[in-house]
Amino acid sequence: MVLALAVLLGGVVVPSASLVQALTYPGEASTTVRLVEWAREHGGGGIVDLVENWWYARPPVVASLAPADLPAPPTAVATGSPPVLAPLVPALPGEGQWVAGASSSLGEPAIYTTFERPDARHRGVVVGVALLESRAIVTHLIAGTRQPLPQTRADDARVPDALQSSLVATFNSGFKMQDAHGGFYADGHVAVPLRDGAASLVVRRDGSATVGQWGQDAVAGPDVVAVRQNLDLVVDNGRPAPGLDGNTSQSWGTAKNQLQYTWRSGIGIDASGNLVYVAGDGMNLVTLAAALLQAGAVRGMQLDIHSEMVDFFSYRHGAGSDAPVATKLLPTMPGRSDRYLVPDQRDFVAVTLR
Template sequence: MAPSTKPETDQDVAAGDPKPVRRPPGRLRRLLARPTVRVVVAVFAAFLAWLGWSVGGALLAPGNDSTAARLAEWGRDHHLGPVVTMLETAQYKMDPPKVGGTPAAIGLPPAAPAVDPANHGPAPALPPIPLAPLTSPAGGDPLPGEGTWHVLSSVRGTPAIQAAELRPDAAHTSYLAGVVSMDPRLVRFQLHPGTDDPGPDNWGVPPNIPPEDRTGLLASFNGGFKVNVNEARGGFFLNGVTHGTLTSGAASLVYYKDGHATVGTWDDGVSMTPDVVGVRQNLRLIVDQSAVPDDVDSHIESGWGLTIGGAYFVWRSGIGVTPDGRLVFAYGPALSVRTLANLLQQAGCVTAMQLDINPAWMSFNYYQPGSDPQNPTPTKLLSDQERPADRYFEPTSRDFTAVYAR
């Protein structure tokens, strides 16, 4: 019989075993026998194990961040920012903000029942602060209800939080931005840390709003960029603990022991005093002495944050203060730095700052009280806000502010 011509890579069948046994090709066996190759394979296997552990940890971290947001943050934290930006740019080019059109009808709900968290009982109602209607930057005839203030929350009979919706400019007319006015006589502000930013420390405040802290809860809104020299360009201070560096000249949202908050430039109008309990810095002012600086149109990515695709018009948020001490929050899709600043300026802000940007981080939620004070019903102000209304009931990766009835 002629000798077998089968190569050793074919199946050999063991005696008495009907299952074929496949052997690696001889060349592959010889290659794997080399010490240097074994080292490379071991290193690659270790890298894959680390990658799975690292990405898995990011995906399984507490909170309700979306998978896309978690992966993007993981990539930026591991020197893959250019890759993330390239993918976001491709996404933005496929679905840029629409020009023209008409938004869905403005449908802010009726006012919630008045809240009296301290059980003061009958008390003289404070006179409400009159708010002038906002003029739509889109021009022309306003939509029904556009720019009109609606009461979201009252405290002992007086409007405490009011909101308006309006189109942000004459081009992006199918979108609505939200503007919220908060009366410091009736509400107090509480800064909360995030699990990742500023990160775990002895802050004395949890990275969420647990049930025992929901009595009298009226609203919540997002914080700013990541606290580092390349993004927020400022620091974070809460209850005696500092992350990063509180930086002179930085736009700062400052929280005080009596519950009020204000916005200003650090070391030039606002500074550290014994009454300060929290500071959240982010970039520079976008409204200063009631004026919008010319440079809000310059260096959009390098000066005002890395937007999706480097675009001017993305989801943005900001906060400012009026001469009578009201805090005003504004946010929405298809906003530039200037159109955000214009909204805050029109709402009466003498100083204002940008907070976070891009859809994964935007939130303004308000809460309707029910029979159980620890279980208010959360609602998004803008219906197209990506993050859920109960976002801050779970531990969250980014800092935020909770607003309570006094």
């Protein structure tokens, strides 16, 4: 509630019909998120940015990590699992070791998860990693009740019932469209115009997906069924994008946003064409790029940031039941485990078995 209180004390929030609408609008979102986003939309963005830059300026200090804060290590090495990610020394139990998730009809895992520590200076920063096998999955971009536009019916802003029996994972999308410096295309409709040069998650007609620079790594055509853009690439050609620490052109958000030590998430593509998702607390933008690279991404983009915006769930299905049972990528992720199974205000990505 820190940001919400700061906005209130700053005199931004005044009684109005628009505030009441923001607090009651359909779709999952906490009161804090509703207040802060309303403030941004009504002239308070500068105050919110100042408070966030101050609040998240302190580097993370973690004396020790509790076992309950880490994903459980694998009980066995799955056949065909990716190479172990290089851990810090001394390694934590399970660090960099992949755990196989839901499998295709051929018995091949569609998802592997692990965790890494990409910041040797701040060794308590733990980042969850998910690798989604392109040959085994179908990717879906789903609009929320307010993002990309406030026109989606509440019941459409969740994982459809027809997909839940084959659900592999769901995860957050990018910034709100007004802050994303990019566009949104899905279901044959351009909700927000696409920007040449923007970092883009692109879904093809066969359900496969890629990440790249729009206009260079991917272009419009009959094979493209969905595009979600967010800022500029943070990883390209297997290297961090130049200027991440300075952000002088505000290619990665508002001024000093790149310096915040906060929850961040990103999506990338590896050399084999698999999707790689990373997320964790206490990261600045440079650390996020390092996390994507350590996880094997050759191109990557930042998705959403801050604690209530970052969520990744993998799913299993109990015997005789189509109902998906969610597991958080990191136990410390604050979101509700039924997020995206119920209507949400923000757009998101769902992944199902091919």
